[in-house]
Amino acid sequence: MSLYYDAVSMLTAPATGGSFKSRIYTARNIKSSPAQVYALIIEASKWDILLKEVIEAAGILKLEPKLTPLLSLLLVHDHLLTKSGLAATSTHPLRLAIERHKTRLRGEFTKARVRRGCASIPDLKDAIQKEKLALQGPLTSIYPRWVRINNILTTMSHQLSTTFAGYERVHTLADLVIPGRKTMLIDPHVPDLIAVAPGTEFITSAAYKNGEIILQDKASCFPAYLLIGDNTWTEGGLLDGCAAPGNKTTHMASLLSKSSPTENSQTKETQEKYHVYSMDQSQLRAKTLQKMVTTAGADKMVTVLAGQDFLALDPQDPRFENVSGLLLDPSCSGSGIIGRDDVPKLVLPESTSSSSTSFSAGGKKRKRRPDDEGTSNRTKTPTTPTPTSATDENDVSVSGTDTERLVKLSNLQTRIVEHALSFPAATRVTYSTCSIHLLENEAVVSRILASEVAKRRRWRVLRREEQPVGMRKWKYRGIRKDRGEGEGGKGVEVDVNLSDEELEGCLRCWPGDEEGTGGFFVAGFVRDGDVEDGNGAEYQRKDQGQDQDDDDEEEEDDEWEGFSD
Secondary structure (H helix, E strand, O other): OHHHHHHHHHHHOOOOOOOHHHHHHHOOOOOOOHHHHHHHHHHHHHHHHHHHHHHHHHOHHHHOOOOOHHHHHHHHHHHHHOOOOOOOOOOOHHHHHHHOOHHHHHHHHHHHHHHOOOOOHHHHHHHHHHHHHHHOOOOOOOOOEEEEEOOOOOOHHHHHHOOOOOOEEOOOHHHHHOOOOOEEEEOOOOOOEEEEOOOOOOOOOHHHHOOOEEEOOOHHHHHHHHHHOOOOOOOOEEEEOOOOOOHHHHHHHHHHHHHOOOHHHOOHHHHHHOOEEEEEOOHHHHHHHHHHHHHOOOOOOEEEEEOOOHHHOOOOOHHHOOEEEEEEOOOOOOOOOOOOOOOOOOOOOOOOOHHHHOOOOOOOOOOOOOOOOOOOHHHHOOOOOOOOOOOOOOOOOOOOOOHHHHHHHHHHHHHHHHHHHOOOOOOEEEEEEOOOOHHHOHHHHHHHHOOHHHHHOOEEEOOHHHOOHHHHHOOOEOOOOOOOOOOOOOOOOOOOOOOHHHHHHOEEEOOOOOOOOOOEEEEEEEEOOOOOOOOOHHHHHHHHOOOHHHHHHHHHHHHHHOOOO
């Protein structure tokens, strides 16, 4: 029964930063598997209006004082809609409270299905999703389900004739949500990307299980596409410095698979040219990264460096001597992620019982015994936030974001990109965030271009006319002043010393607009010519031989950073 208590505690706990999912996975006051807790909450949220209807019609909240509206919703969900039923012992009081009314609950559930004219549970689920969309009122913007075709294992034409065979092609996002029709849109900006209606499920499809299709937000596809482009990749190896969970790594591998020679004709030189190094400092997240790489069939193209911090990499390491393209999506505020901090808002059944106003497991204060199944004295222990690694992909606290926090993030982001610019063979780098704040985006680009390594190695922003065809078409570009979204960055004057041409080279996505993406920023950097010796000695000598003016400048940078390692 701990699963249900833990789900209740996570739904009612105050937000402490990071995504709702990440808070569950790092919580120290839950006993159940984080994956089970998260899955229960998400699945119950998909059925909440039906479960509310069934629970109220059955009247169990009036008959069972131990049940609260939230707890009853979670319990009835598992009782009616999961194959394994309730995750509790047969004698547990809350299980008995549900099973005493199982005939009435199943009867009301059947009535609800018949009223909607649904012959099966999948049909009923679709009907409920449409009802939930209708309750939201007129849509001002569409946030579709984006599906990327994985060219390592399949092709767009094959998926159109199989996975999407029953879908009607439309040409606007608004047409994706026409009731009673299965629709799809082939994206005009990113190759091999398809949009379908919000809430469309693929997790049970063979194509998803086999890694042939990958669920990835459109904006998240920009960095790899901007880096590799439309044509045959003729540069060297690639490196994803902040990689978990692996969407961008596998996207790079997918793009490479279009331009790489056949496996039988590959020499050692071409294998190095089409190889990707991918890393994450967190060992746990690196396991997720490796799993995704394996599922996508990218094992031969990708080497995962588990537990490796990108900033600790030596650019002169022989492994990376041929790395010419680097993709960097470092920690950021996450201010552009739609619904990042939103705890699922469940529609709860009503009850006249005094317990209905409480989310606690028993309606009133209930002392949990250490030996009570699903309970633990650990709930009294203050939770210590889990440290975020320097290069965890966009998993930094959003709530409470202020100027000081954004300044620290922007300093970290700048350091990471400058480190990438020092790799000897590097000629192309992409930098991205899922933030809407100027301080983390255009201001970082401005600081990078002003850095010693960028000037010495002649790095510049990839111009709009040099970008891949789909990216050239994207209309939203860099800005000089914040639009005012959110609280972060207010009251600080941000110096963005970029030309109009450089701002045109930056790409922006805005949450809640007609394009169906979250907030996102990406800029590409390219290097004009070889301007230093191969071992980077010139860079080292300059670092070690700074004069007083350089020291003063460094002190100013330290003051800007406001933190140290």
